[in-house]
Amino acid sequence: MKKITLIGTALLCLSQFSCKEDFLVTTDPTRIGADLFYKNETQFLQALNGVYGQLQTITNSAYIFQEFTSDNTTIDFNPLDRGGAAGWEAFEYSTVNPGNGEISNMWNQYYSAMYNINYALEKLGPSTIDATVKKQVEGQLKFLRAYFYFHLVQYFGDVVLVTSTLDKPERAFDLVRSPEAEVYKQIEKDLKEAADLLPQTYPANQAGRVTKGAALSLLGKMYLTRKQYAEAVTTLKQVTTLGYSLLPKYADNFDPTKKNGPESIFEVQYQGGNDLGEHSNFMYVFAPRLSGAAVTGFSTAVPLGRNIPTNDIIAAYEEGDLRKDASLKTGYTLNGKLVPVPFVSKYQHPHTIAGRTDNNWPVLRYADVLLMLAEAINEQTGPTAEALDYLNKVRTRAGLAPLGSDLDKEKFRTAVLKERRVELAFENHRWFDLKRTMTPAQLAAFMNAHGAKEKAKPTVDRGGIAFNALDYVFENHEYYFPIPAPQILINNKLAQNPGY
Incomplete structure (x- = not known):
């Protein structure tokens, strides 16, 4: 490239x-x-x-x-x-x-x-x-x-x-x-x-280009954002007919050796392992700043310590959720000691050249489509068996028990938003999801409550510096x-x- x-x-x-x-x-x-x-x-x-x-x-x-x-x-x-x-x-x-x-x-x-x-x-x-x-x-x-x-x-x-x-x-x-x-x-x-x-597919040497499925998925997301639920359902259901499927193993979605797999609808392409300038470096940006080789594998690394998982999202994972270990770690080991600074591990994979990782960035995955369908159906007609099935497909892959049919519309809405949070964690969905489901006043109250929790118990020690x-x-x-x-x-x- x-x-x-x-x-x-x-x-x-x-x-x-x-x-x-x-x-x-x-x-x-x-x-x-x-x-x-x-x-x-x-x-x-x-x-x-x-x-x-x-x-x-x-x-x-x-x-x-x-x-x-x-x-x-x-x-x-x-x-x-x-x-x-x-x-x-x-x-x-x-x-x-x-x-x-x-x-x-x-x-x-x-x-x-x-x-x-x-x-x-x-x-x-x-x-x-x-x-x-x-x-x-x-x-x-x-x-x-x-x-x-x-x-x-x-x-x-x-x-x-x-x-x-x-x-x-x-x-x-x-x-x-x-x-x-x-x-x-x-x-x-x-x-x-x-x-x-x-087209829906390209030759192997053009893998990663935008497809019909990507266009329909983003269109469905736009309709969901605009609260045009009927249009969202109709559009997203078209995506379910195009051959996508959930991978059996959640972590495989982010493995550089398994790029553009059957769950991938669109991902930004990067290429590591060379000096062509097309590499990614998310691992280095997200690794704790003093972790050095403990996270990146290279002693010359200078991690930036950004995008650190909060206490709040760490607690959001249910017990037994297989996505947690694939998405984040609650600390790293340095000189034989555990350092309790969490970090995003979703893009942490072996690579051959320091600072030049091979990870793509996921933009649209089939799991996202299923959860959008569940949300749109619930908003349109309430928590039907079909909506519950879409939601539970994602939960089952994560190793969690399916939710029952006793949820009302409000509880189902909460369940879907929570599921989106952990399923799509650190893939750049959370802010738009919050905005889509809250008024400005509601979002302000929500973020101020989160800020109060961070001030009371910071996720990462601040070295004695007050807020x-x-x-x-x-x-x-x-x-x-x-x-x-x-x-x-x-x-x-x-x-x-x-x-x-």
Whole structure:
């Protein structure tokens, strides 16, 4: 995938309009001009792969916005280094403001990818490449655009909706935020079209590309998020006919030697064991910061101690749940002594080069689909036998006793949310699940209660450093992130979210 990253970089040049400036009187031989590119099938596939490369970059830090913000994870606090206090740590302590650098970087990454998608789609339309390849490229690009906007609209609410490139740079200053409903309408359109365009399978050398099943699964998730339960049920049931199945062993979903298995609907692809720059490193980011080789296997490792499982999620696993040991460890052994700092073990696997792991990141799994179906059916008609069956399939695989038919609608709702929490732990689902099932006021009360528990009994020792008075004070407006301050300075037509 090395060429993938280079193409993505070239397209970023286009997105900044620098390749069209009049003062450029010479041609850079290291870059491919827009007029010379998009001429054949190979180049369109390279452009598509460039967007997949950007998906890797976005996924590398997604835990900050989708797990850190929730009650699932916390920080291996470093009292000697407070460099992250105003950046990534703010998402743990609910102290994010418009000047946060992580917010700004995230916004730029998404919209850079969006430009490349829109540009490629515009070039694809009039192209004369093979019809089958053309459909597949279009479907994948539209899925990725929908996926990115599905994140953005949940992060920020109203966002800038762009589905075409700008002919003049100055037009960017006229862009305004589109209402959430309009953004979701575009997501729905893209996913429906993607589902019609995409195949269900690819040749082995293209494993991991977006499929029809991925488009339908994300569409079902969008309907569930929008509380369109009938549409969610109809869409997700289509996924159950496409040949997916639960793996007998939960841990195999995350084994790098068993990537893209029968339970996998879509996962972000990484490749370790080489110096091509396509590796993952989640183990190093999530390992306790003083664990060294005890977790990673390499004495040169400098773990970051982020995304540490909280006391709360550790306690959420029922006795005998086989998923717990596959997902987290409550400590590590160093110099013959147990150090009681928990860590995410879901991405802890042997690898050959320090810092270059081979783990993919799961985005959509069949277990997720079954639990969404159970939830949507319950919300639509109550806890039917069918809904219970979907839920119990997931519990049975985890080694747990099936739930009985004595649950009412509210208890079933609670059971499904709890099951989603432990089944999909540390896969970037928790924050959106909380938002989907709570009002801003309810979410604020929930997060403040979690914060009070962390303050009273921190998951990780803080080295004698007291909490700040503003830590874990969650207000209703924090249901949405702030629009990055630099974006509002650039374009004052972008109104800030209330409360920031």
